[in-house]
Amino acid sequence: MNHTPAKALRNHPTVRRLLDKPPAQAKDTPALEAAWLGKIALEAGAEDVGFVGMERAELAPQREDILRAFPFAKTLLSFVCRMNRENIRAPSRSVANLEFHQSADAVNETGRRIVRTLERHGVRAANTAVGFPMEADRWPAKMWVISHKPVAEAAGLGRMGLHRNVIHPVFGSFILLGTVVLDATVDHESRPIDYNPCLECKLCVGACPTGAIGADGHFDFSACYTHNYREFMGGFADWAETVAASTSASGYRKKVADAESVSLWQSLSFGANYKAAYCLSVCPAGEDVIRPFLEDRKRFIADVMRPLQDKSETVYVIAGSDAEDHVRRRFPHKSARRVRNTLRPTSIRTFLSGLPLVFQPGRAKGLRATYHFRFTGEETLNATVVIHDRTLEVREGLHGQPDFRLTADGKTWLGFLAGEINLVGALLRRKIRFRGAPKLLQAFGRCFPT
Numbered sequence: 001m002n003h004t005p006a007k008a009l010r011n012h013p014t015v016r017r018l019l020d021k022p023p024a025q026a027k028d029t030p031a032l033e034a035a036w037l038g039k040i041a042l043e044a045g046a047e048d049v050g051f052v053g054m055e056r057a058e059l060a061p062q063r064e065d066i067l068r069a070f071p072f073a074k075t076l077l078s079f080v081c082r083m084n085r086e087n088i089r090a091p092s093r094s095v096a097n098l099e100f101h102q103s104a105d106a107v108n109e110t111g112r113r114i115v116r117t118l119e120r121h122g123v124r125a126a127n128t129a130v131g132f133p134m135e136a137d138r139w140p141a142k143m144w145v146i147s148h149k150p151v152a153e154a155a156g157l158g159r160m161g162l163h164r165n166v167i168h169p170v171f172g173s174f175i176l177l178g179t180v181v182l183d184a185t186v187d188h189e190s191r192p193i194d195y196n197p198c199l200e201c202k203l204c205v206g207a208c209p210t211g212a213i214g215a216d217g218h219f220d221f222s223a224c225y226t227h228n229y230r231e232f233m234g235g236f237a238d239w240a241e242t243v244a245a246s247t248s249a250s251g252y253r254k255k256v257a258d259a260e261s262v263s264l265w266q267s268l269s270f271g272a273n274y275k276a277a278y279c280l281s282v283c284p285a286g287e288d289v290i291r292p293f294l295e296d297r298k299r300f301i302a303d304v305m306r307p308l309q310d311k312s313e314t315v316y317v318i319a320g321s322d323a324e325d326h327v328r329r330r331f332p333h334k335s336a337r338r339v340r341n342t343l344r345p346t347s348i349r350t351f352l353s354g355l356p357l358v359f360q361p362g363r364a365k366g367l368r369a370t371y372h373f374r375f376t377g378e379e380t381l382n383a384t385v386v387i388h389d390r391t392l393e394v395r396e397g398l399h400g401q402p403d404f405r406l407t408a409d410g411k412t413w414l415g416f417l418a419g420e421i422n423l424v425g426a427l428l429r430r431k432i433r434f435r436g437a438p439k440l441l442q443a444f445g446r447c448f449p450t
């Protein structure tokens with residue numbers, strides 16, 4: 001490789017101009033002033049801001065991932081931008097999604113402006129995506145560079161409510177989060193707020209068409225993902241497979257209603273649209289939001305929650321899921337439409353880590369069993385899954401006395417889950433073997449419907 005000789009490099013016009021200027025930032029940079037950084041963030045469009053050092057305990061679960069993406073990271077600047085409430089509350093999806101899209105653009109633009117200003121001051125920084133696009137090549141594993149919610153909590157910008165969104169003490173649930181990574185320490189770090197703005201009113205529980213938010217605190221990720229995110233990654237893959245499996249236009253139309261095709265086209269053209277997000281719409285938490293709820297709770301529910309509950313709409317569910325039961329029981333005027341689960345694991349590790357996300361407590365009622373899994377082949381791994389009356393525990397290694405033992409070649413097992421390999425054939429070829437009552441395997445399958 002040819003290197004430019006040092007003398008020639010020194011005489012290059014770019015280098016000469018730079019050497020003539022004083023350095024933008026001293027080499028041993030002192031901590032940046034939080035007040036100065038906060039002013040930059042607010043001027044860039046943020047409505048509140050906080051700072052979290054990379055060594056803080058709250059970042060431990062994602063520190064390694066952040067440093068892998070940004071080895072220079074020393075501090076995270078977390079900020080919020082507000083969303084307009086009445087748009088988010090509108091039963092018309094176009095009105096609500098317009099606000100989601102424009103608020104997301106505002107967060108991305110704010111992060112970009114912050115970084116632009118810091119670069120001018122010689123501070124190395126990078127802004128991260130508010131939501132999408134993400135690291136799609138990692139699908140179905142963790143696709144995002146930074147989990148904004150724990151950062152915002154650590155930065156004192158709110159706490160997670162029952163609906164699993166961060167609630168700002170003043171702006172409530174009507175916010176989107178952004179994070180900027182800084183190659184600098186800050187003189188005054190923020191601390192979490194000492195109370196949760198969530199009122200535990202459970203309006204989000206009543207508004208969610210899929211029953212994803214349990215009054216007991218359980219969150220059914222699969223139900224939320226299958227319906228609300230239908231037109232994001234997984235739902236698109238399901239639609240593409242439906243197209244591939246259709247042998248004619250009329251065959252396709254039997255499986256996909258015209259309105260669904262139009263809706264998907266709309267998402268592909270203008271940005272993926274949320275199907276519900278009603279948990280945000282009805283949330284009365286936050287100083288700026290709570291007054292109408294406090295003054296007349298019945299009227300608030302009639303004005304804000306009922307129109308969403310009464311709306312006739314399609315709700316996407318997995319066949320045999322708790323969500324399917326919920327729609328039929330609680331919202332008989334909405335139509336439950338069965339779709340495939342597209343959270344298909346691509347490795348044994350993602351299979352195990354994904355189990356809590358797709359577990360259906362309603363289907364586990366009365367089941368008490370310990371399952372031992374031994375996976376062989378390229379990914380050798382042992383795991384124990386305990387289902388105990390609507391609760392789930394997944395641990396690596398074999399623990400306790402099993403009621404059911406399954407030994408499987410990892411690839412074959414993943415192929416079976418994807419619907420590509422027949423279980424009976426795999427049993428005959430001894431690629432999958434088990435010891436225990438077959439009804440326990442069936443019960444296991446019911447807890448994780450696909």
Ligand code: SF4
Pocket residue numbers: 161162163164197198199200201202203204205279282283284285
């Ligand atoms: S709707 Fe009520 S229970 Fe749900 S997150 Fe908001 S304040 Fe908490």
